[in-house]
Amino acid sequence: xxxxxxxxxxxxxxxxxxxxxxxxSTISGNEYVYWYRQIxxxxxQYIIHGLKNNETNEMASLIITEDRKSSTLILPHATLRDTxxxxxxxxxxxxxNTGKLIFGQGTTLQVKP
Amino acid sequence: xxxxxxxxxxxxxxxxxxxxxxxAQDMNHxxxxxYRQDPGMGLRxxxxxxxxxxxxxxxxxxxxxxxxxxxxxxxxGLESAAPSQTSVYFCASRGHGTDTQxxxxxxxxxxx
Numbered sequence: 001x002x003x004x005x006x007x008x009x010x011x012x013x014x015x016x017x018x019x020x021x022x023x024x025s026t027i028s029g030n031e032y033v034y035w036y037r038q039i040x041x042x043x044x045q046y047i048i049h050g051l052k053n054n055e056t057n058e059m060a061s062l063i064i065t066e067d068r069k070s071s072t073l074i075l076p077h078a079t080l081r082d083t084x085x086x087x088x089x090x091x092x093x094x095x096x097n098t099g100k101l102i103f104g105q106g107t108t109l110q111v112k113p
Numbered sequence: 114x115x116x117x118x119x120x121x122x123x124x125x126x127x128x129x130x131x132x133x134x135x136x137a138q139d140m141n142h143x144x145x146x147x148y149r150q151d152p153g154m155g156l157r158x159x160x161x162x163x164x165x166x167x168x169x170x171x172x173x174x175x176x177x178x179x180x181x182x183x184x185x186x187x188x189x190g191l192e193s194a195a196p197s198q199t200s201v202y203f204c205a206s207r208g209h210g211t212d213t214q215x216x217x218x219x220x221x222x223x224x225x
Binding site for chain 2: 032041042043044049087091101102
């Protein structure tokens, strides 16, 4: 299965952009990159996903390198409420309709005042 | 539209007791999942269902049973609880044609 590597923790100043990296060097051509986050004690929350092109929604932007071996989640103006664990997930091959997400350790983002 | 709800929110069991966790979704989703999350770790898939009346094993199914008698409900059962099952349990659902999962708020279970 394709796996992801993320730094265990990062800090960001409130109001600044938070850039969270993810390596997925063994990603297959048809696999998507998904980002979820988990605020303390809550259920994971979907943020954004992409295949090849950069994506943007109301929460964040996703930049995927041309070779698709890495990606960066960007929170343009981080707030204290963005403090959470961020998970980068590559949609596992062969899962068909099961949609089984494999969560790694994620990156703990601490937004500081 | 409540999304995904879980009952109960908290529960304390003694070793050997049984209980059922209920997950309900009002989004008419086909797929439902049960995960567990241990302290400092990511989520691990216990069981999942691709439709009403169907269930399948996930990554860590031992000690758990599930049922999906109604499309909107997915039940997780512990027949004989063990301290190793102390964890936070999350339910999720997914609609057909999308890969995005929507999670419930979690059930915090302690087995003494």
